[in-house]
Amino acid sequence: MSSQIYDCIVIGAGIQGSCTAYYLAKNNKKTLLLEQFVLPHSRGSSHGQTRIIRKAYEQDFYVRMMEECYTLWAELEREADVKLYRRTGLLLLGPENGRGFPIVKDTLQRNKVPIVVLKREEFSQHIPNFNLSSGDGALVDTTAGVLYADKALVAIRRLFKSHGGVIKDGEKVIGITPGPVVTVTTASGAYQAKKLVITAGPWANTLLSHTGLELPLQVTKLNVCYWQEKVPGSYDIRNRFPCFVQVESLESEHHIYGLPSNEYPGLMKVCYHIGKDTDPDGRDRQTNQDDIEILKRYITRCMPGLVPVPAVVESCLYTITPDTDFVLDRHPTYSNIVIGAGFSGHGFKFGPVIGKILYELSTEQVPSHDLAPFKISRFQAHSKSAL
Ligand SMILES: Cc1cc2nc3c(=O)[nH]c(=O)nc-3n(C[C@H](O)[C@H](O)[C@H](O)COP(=O)(O)OP(=O)(O)OC[C@H]3O[C@@H](n4cnc5c(N)ncnc54)[C@H](O)[C@@H]3O)c2cc1C
Ligand SMILES: O=C(O)[C@@H]1CCCCN1
Structure with missing residues (x-):
């Protein structure tokens, strides 16, 4: 077991985990980002050259999140000195x-x-x-256009490292032991942190099973x-x-x-x-x-x-998810475990604002958006908690 205790471990280096890790490191949190595959990879949801970015949504809350998110994408472009967005309408x-x-x-x-x-x-x-x-x-x-997805992932992970973040790829998480200090086990070792963020995309429930939670995904x-x-x-x-x-x-x-x-x-x-x-x-x-x-x-x-x-x-x-809205919440039993999941085929454009929100949740700040639509409790009839 490594003797270091991280402020936060993030599991999953897709767009949501990479953005969360970036905001944590940028705000001086000692952060470890664990990814099961060797990066870059095309086995999850975030790979490929392009994604749509738009404000055209049915719900006001997505429009409001996108208002901020365009600013965050522009900040990332400036900091990384790379063009990630092209306006097309x-x-x-x-x-x-x-x-x-x-x-x-x-x-x-x-x-x-x-x-x-x-x-x-x-x-x-x-x-x-x-x-x-x-x-x-x-x-x-x-306002809409194209995001250069693969380029964005490379840029965000590079910025994360430039802020002192540590990425360990090719390390699949095989165990999570909750507690005031969480222990995360991979085939190569065990790591400890005060906070854990799970952004494991299609594997969310596999990881959550180590914490006694199953979401309707x-x-x-x-x-x-x-x-x-x-x-x-x-x-x-x-x-x-x-x-x-x-x-x-x-x-x-x-x-x-x-x-x-x-x-x-x-x-x-x-x-x-x-x-x-x-x-x-x-x-x-x-x-x-x-x-x-x-x-x-x-x-x-x-x-x-x-x-x-x-x-x-x-x-x-x-x-x-059953309503196609995201899950952005704390674990119902372990408040130092934060979950970002169920992005339902429309989450890439929100990456920076989701990263910021998951950073806020994991550092006990008041989230900058109303998270009522994204709470786990809305699935009460569906989610199985063994705890
Ligand atoms: C065809 C398609 C088109 C899309 N179009 C758009 C679009 O136009 N606009 C838009 O905004 N969104 C779009 N999306 C949705 C968007 O791409 C996803 O919502 C987003 O990429 C989800 O990111 P994620 O980080 O949650 O998941 P992922 O990218 O899957 O990341 C999860 C990561 O966790 C890792 N992981 C899992 N288990 C473990 C473990 N045990 N140990 C270590 N690591 C682990 C995985 O390997 C993976 O890298 C589209 C998606 C698809 C598939
Ligand atoms: O998130 C998007 O903008 C697109 C819209 C169409 C379906 C796939 N996702």
């Missing part, structure tokens, strides 16, 4: 009388987020190579599909093609979304928001492709400038 599409589109539109307007509402007759002039479905409304959240595998432009440049970020989210469509009641071609020349990323249940250690055995069939039909109908067969298919995991 986000085109939101959906039935004018549906369940999703009018609510997001109201929330954006109520929160005075700058948007442009596109009329049907002017749609194709602003958004070429895209067919607006009959009955659909369209608006652009002009569902892990699903998503196919991340890239589609070839028929005419090079038609959906290119350099030609100002935006990100988009189609909230309901003829093909599905669930989101279909896309990011302009950028990371792979000539390929636009278009994905379906619903995957199939998986075991995070057995994801490669889960080969369901129902989502790709839905995407082919949507692309054929709405994006005629793309070849409707995916040119590249990667994979990624979601860890989903």
